[in-house]
Amino acid sequence: MKKFRWNTISVRLFIWFLFSTLFLVLLLTSIFYTYSTNQMSLRIAEIARKNVSQAADTFNLLAQGYNSLTKSITASSDVQRVLTEDETTPALQLINSRTIINVLEAAFYSRNDLVGIHIITNSGKVYSYEAATHPYESNFVESAWYDEIRHSQGEMLWFGMKKPTLTIQEQPVFSFGRLIYDLYSREPIGVLLIEASPRPILSTLSNLHMGAGSLAFIMTLRDPRYQEVPNRNEILAETGETDHGLSPEMDRLLVDRQAARFTPQTETDHLIVMEDQPNLKWSIGSVTPKSNFQVQLQEANRYFLIVLCLLLLAAVILATIMSRSISAPIIRLVREMKALERGNLNTIVEIRSFEEMNYLVSNFNQMVSRIRQLVDRVRIVTASEKNAQLYALQSQVNPHFLYNTLDMIYWELDDTKNDKLGDVIFALSKMFRYSSEWHHSDVTLQEELDQTHHYLHIIQARSGGRLQIHLDIPDEWLHVQIPKMTLQPLIENAVVHGLSKLDRSGFICVHMEISEQDLFIRIQDNGSGIPNPKLIDLQKTLEKVMLLEMHHFEEEEKNYRIMEQTNPVGAASAGIGLVNVHRRLVLKFGASYGLQIASEQGSGTTITIALPKCKSVSMVNDPIRSGGAL
Numbered sequence: 001m002k003k004f005r006w007n008t009i010s011v012r013l014f015i016w017f018l019f020s021t022l023f024l025v026l027l028l029t030s031i032f033y034t035y036s037t038n039q040m041s042l043r044i045a046e047i048a049r050k051n052v053s054q055a056a057d058t059f060n061l062l063a064q065g066y067n068s069l070t071k072s073i074t075a076s077s078d079v080q081r082v083l084t085e086d087e088t089t090p091a092l093q094l095i096n097s098r099t100i101i102n103v104l105e106a107a108f109y110s111r112n113d114l115v116g117i118h119i120i121t122n123s124g125k126v127y128s129y130e131a132a133t134h135p136y137e138s139n140f141v142e143s144a145w146y147d148e149i150r151h152s153q154g155e156m157l158w159f160g161m162k163k164p165t166l167t168i169q170e171q172p173v174f175s176f177g178r179l180i181y182d183l184y185s186r187e188p189i190g191v192l193l194i195e196a197s198p199r200p201i202l203s204t205l206s207n208l209h210m211g212a213g214s215l216a217f218i219m220t221l222r223d224p225r226y227q228e229v230p231n232r233n234e235i236l237a238e239t240g241e242t243d244h245g246l247s248p249e250m251d252r253l254l255v256d257r258q259a260a261r262f263t264p265q266t267e268t269d270h271l272i273v274m275e276d277q278p279n280l281k282w283s284i285g286s287v288t289p290k291s292n293f294q295v296q297l298q299e300a301n302r303y304f305l306i307v308l309c310l311l312l313l314a315a316v317i318l319a320t321i322m323s324r325s326i327s328a329p330i331i332r333l334v335r336e337m338k339a340l341e342r343g344n345l346n347t348i349v350e351i352r353s354f355e356e357m358n359y360l361v362s363n364f365n366q367m368v369s370r371i372r373q374l375v376d377r378v379r380i381v382t383a384s385e386k387n388a389q390l391y392a393l394q395s396q397v398n399p400h401f402l403y404n405t406l407d408m409i410y411w412e413l414d415d416t417k418n419d420k421l422g423d424v425i426f427a428l429s430k431m432f433r434y435s436s437e438w439h440h441s442d443v444t445l446q447e448e449l450d451q452t453h454h455y456l457h458i459i460q461a462r463s464g465g466r467l468q469i470h471l472d473i474p475d476e477w478l479h480v481q482i483p484k485m486t487l488q489p490l491i492e493n494a495v496v497h498g499l500s501k502l503d504r505s506g507f508i509c510v511h512m513e514i515s516e517q518d519l520f521i522r523i524q525d526n527g528s529g530i531p532n533p534k535l536i537d538l539q540k541t542l543e544k545v546m547l548l549e550m551h552h553f554e555e556e557e558k559n560y561r562i563m564e565q566t567n568p569v570g571a572a573s574a575g576i577g578l579v580n581v582h583r584r585l586v587l588k589f590g591a592s593y594g595l596q597i598a599s600e601q602g603s604g605t606t607i608t609i610a611l612p613k614c615k616s617v618s619m620v621n622d623p624i625r626s627g628g629a630l
Contacts, residue, residue, distance in 0.1 A: 494525040526604040
């Protein structure tokens with residue numbers, strides 16, 4: 001089972017995308033949910049406000065009818081006459097009483113919602129017409145409602161259903177009244193009190209209910225002219241049952257009248273809607289618990305829950321797609337890099353992604369291609385070193401056997417005191433030992449000069465002293481490392497192909513020139529030189545090597561082997577040796593370094609070795625080089 005790893009780019013990207021998307025989704029959902037809930041609340045409040053407004057219009061029409069009824073009674077000429085006359089004759093009193101009763105009867109039957117009509121004179125006498133006879137309250141002249149009418153200015157006063165009035169009844173009534181004035185003297189002559197059935201009012205209020213626990217009410221408005229009259233803010237009528245404790249809220253509601261609204265949770269948990277009727281001095285309102293709206297809110301919550309689940313699923317899918325679109329190319333690139341670590345140099349990544357990733361893939365492919373080239377170059381360098389080794393060991397069947405035999409001859413000659421021949425044999429033995437040991441491909445310039453010294457010692461012995469040699473290398477540069485078998489093949493070419501056919505003394509000068517960045521070792525001879533066509537071909541061959549083209553190296557390698565097989569010795573071998581040395585210098589130090597050839601036929605040849613200017617620490621003594629078993 002594959003282990004789940006948190007510290008991967010795919011997992012990290014998935015988590016970041018998921019949380020970012022979830023945050024935005026939850027934020028937008030909460031904003032939209034809050035907005036939708038508020039809009040729903042406002043719509044519900046608007047419906048409640050319109051209901052209250054329609055109820056207010058109904059009450060206004062009803063109140064106008066009651067007001068017209070009271071005016072028709074108080075303005076009746078018979079009522080005015082009877083109330084203004086102070087008749088003491090019993091017969092006339094009976095006639096007057098019958099006259100008022102007739103007026104009240106006519107008014108009573110003009111509407112079907114009246115329970116009783118009462119006129120109270122200043123002397124306390126009561127004229128009534130009722131649907132059923134009810135006893136009067138004792139001492140009603142001392143009651144608050146009577147005192148309130150007596151202190152009024154003739155406007156309609158509403159006492160509602162709560163305050164007890166004139167008669168004692170088991171069924172509730174809606175009572176209202178006004179002061180009766182003499183139309184001529186403008187003096188109060190009595191009080192009119194009407195008791196009506198509360199059914200029309202309660203029916204209208206019941207239409208304001210919005211679920212269980214809601215309350216609809218009619219409340220009086222405080223009249224600033226009657227500040228001395230207590231409890232002016234009273235409930236005239238109400239329907240419904242609620243436990244919200246409305247009475248303590250009345251004063252605040254009257255002071256803070258607003259349109260329909262959801263009050264904050266800290267104020268109350270109810271929707272409170274109020275509308276004033278200044279002409280009636282009423283305030284009509286409804287109080288509905290917010291819990292009644294939970295049905296709509298629960299439906300909305302269910303809808304938002306479904307939408308939220310879908311959005312969360314979409315967020316997970318989107319985060320997965322986004323993370324994979326970014327991490328998949330990177331994971332594939334990492335997989336190919338691991339394959340490269342295992343040695344697969346044939347890997348090529350083909351990915352089309354965002355610009356930065358395409359840049360990485362392109363550079364990775366270039367890096368792999370460059371690594372393949374470097375591996376091929378190392379292989380060619382190794383082959384060149386082997387060729388140099390083979391070239392140095394040509395005609396040697398068993399080098400160790402040969403230089404051991406030469407050492408034996410040297411010691412025999414030393415015993416016979418033949419020093420000259422012994423020195424030649426000793427030099428030849430050192431040359432074979434140096435050329436046959438390839439444990440290290442780099443040597444110091446000092447070691448290479450020692451090998452050259454052995455070779456030149458043999459050549460001087462063979463030439464009988466006709467060859468002069470001059471070495472001018474500063475001691476501070478003797479520890480510079482160069483490829484093995486660099487100087488000896490070049491000096492050998494100078495001796496064999498330049499000086500061997502001369503009828504005069506030969507001269508070879510090896511000296512060093514130093515610049516700011518490079519070292520130049522020049523090998524000059526006064527030999528016969530190189531013919532111009534051959535010189536041009538040789539220079540072109542060296543220039544091709546400096547191009548560092550791998551296919552060129554491979555082609556040169558094939559040509560070198562063919563030339564080696566067909567011309568193991570002779571003129572062609574000189575070119576092979578020069579090219580071999582040049583190739584190894586270029587591969588080791590770069591295309592700016594290697595061999596440069598200048599020659600003039602009949603005057604000699606100059607070969608320049610260009611090396612980078614770096615002082616190397618002296619090489620650790622090689623036990624095989626310094627003294628292995630012979």
